[in-house]
Amino acid sequence: MIFSKKLISWYLQNKRSMPWRETKNPYHIWLSEIILQQTRVAQGLPYYMSFTTTFPTVFDLANASEEEVLKLWQGLGYYSRARNLHATAKYVANDLKGIFPATYKDLLQLKGVGDYTASAIASICYNEAVPVVDGNVYRVLSRYFGIDTPINSTKGISEFKKLAITLMDHDEPAEYNQAIMEFGALQCKPKSPYCIVCPLQDSCEALKKGNVPSLPVKLKKLKVKKRYFNYLVFSSSDQETILQQRVGNGIWKGLYEFPLIEGEVVGVDEIVLNDIFQKIVNTKEYEIIPYKEELIVHKLSHQHLYTKFYIVKLNDSLNGSEDQKKVNFKDIHSYPVPILLSNFIEAFFKKDLV
DNA sequence: AATTCGGGGGT
DNA sequence: ACCCCAGAATT
Known part of the structure; x- marks a missing residue:
């Protein structure tokens, strides 16, 4: 079985239940993706619930004041996400009649939506075959293929993106993207991954070489x-x-x-x-x-x-x-x-x- | 290409 | 302590 099919198979048996997995509404998917940027599911979940409850539609979010949005965002950090979220809501509500852009290319133009988020929304909501490359994907790919290019270097970013494109499942982009991320989060974890019971153990380069713990490679941390x-x-x-x-x-x-x-x-x-x-x-x-x-x-x-x-x-x-x-x-x-x-x-x- | 944006949880 | 988290924008 090929890489993508193994991941999807694993995903169908192991995926966690999450509210944003019950919908393909781009407003809700977009909300969840912005909230989850650099944020664990457990931390973001209550915020997703309060935002969808307080602002059921993009118009409700657009009509709120920035202060209301920041107040609801309080405690989640990276507050530019909240300001960009609000700006994009106003743009979509007022200029696009509440209809979100439907392609990776157009989604990328939205404030607060970068390569990852545009890919996530495009694949999950519209089945566009664009790969997500988040922290989980970097870890899975660097280990499976034994790649030690620093994931936060310009070279690494383009290298992993190219690889991700070749691995993408074109029939089920939504399932595949969520599968590889969930696999990284639950199975191919940063510390103590479950290599013993891993469905990819036969073909994992890092496992073969014994350097799973040292991958992925990341460039120096900054001084505080x-x-x-x-x-x-x-x-x-x-x-x-x-x-x-x-x-x-x-x-x-x-x-x-x-x-x-x-x-x-x-x-x-x-x-x-x-x-x-x-x-x-x-x-x-x-x-x-x-x-x-x-x-x-x-x-x-x-x-x-x-x-x-x-x-x-x-x-x-x-x-x-x-x-x-x-x-x-x-x-x-x-x-x-x-x-x-x-x-x-x-x-x-x-x-x-x- | 490097820096700056939070806060919480795991080890 | 240090690392990581469904990254993006700015310098």
């Missing part, structure tokens, strides 16, 4: 940067605080946070602090209390954030502004915030230290 975040959590006499939206490029674009003083080292600069106070606070009668003495270390892929929250208690009210919004404590949960802030907010308001 350390950043020092000091958040000012204002607490006014009338139960209000200040939130501001992150703009420009960088992490958490579009999400909200407390006024931030970022420094080169731990601690707040007095001059900067006074500067901020003059804008936000009417009175100079305030009290700054570190929420905790210890730093909270929040780890992102390539940044470690050493964070401290300062509670700033006032016997007066606050000055809101265009970019520094006054927010009542009871409304704070409606704003999209990074998990780092979400964790703090939950702990702080639960303890009722306000």
Whole structure:
């Protein structure tokens, strides 16, 4: 039996049950694919459920505000996915009458849809014979064919794509693409793959050579940067605080946070602090209390954030502004915030230290 | 071609 | 600690 048929056969016996496998509706498939980019099924599943429930059609998603979309996306990370998702929904709803593009080539033009996602949607929804090459596929192919070209090099990307095209099952693109990914996720896992019971064991090059654990090869990892975040959590006499939206490029674009003083080292600069106070606070009668003495270390892929929250208690009210919004404590949960802030907010308001 | 975008889970 | 996850966009 040839490679693709073996995979499909394995898939039919071992595939997991997932809600997006019960439909070929391009809106739902597109949603699932964007959500699952660099995201495990277990983590993405609840988000898929909430998005399809909250926004049953692409028109519902298009008519939402970006803030609503970000709020529903909160906690999933890579927030540009949410912004691109919303932009594409508006485009499809308003310019394409709600009809998604139906070919790989046209799907590729959508914001947030790259080679992988265009292939996935085109094959699953429209049976177009275009191969998906995700992390699972890189692993399966590099092992089965014993290829040690780095999968994140330009050469590797084109090499594996070419190979994937030749292996593609042209009769059942939808089944084949999902089969090879599911096979990589469940059988040909990164660590401790089940080679002993593998249906491809007879012809797996890496298994023959004994270098399964060293494949696939991936180029160097980047160094993590350390950043020092000091958040000012204002607490006014009338139960209000200040939130501001992150703009420009960088992490958490579009999400909200407390006024931030970022420094080169731990601690707040007095001059900067006074500067901020003059804008936000009417009175100079305030009290700054570190929420905790210890730093909270929040780890992102390539940044470690050493964070401290300062509670700033006032016997007066606050000055809101265009970019520094006054927010009542009871409304704070409606704003999209990074998990780092979400964790703090939950702990702080639960303890009722306000 | 290299870097930058999160957060969670596994080892 | 380090790696990986149904990758894409920007530099």
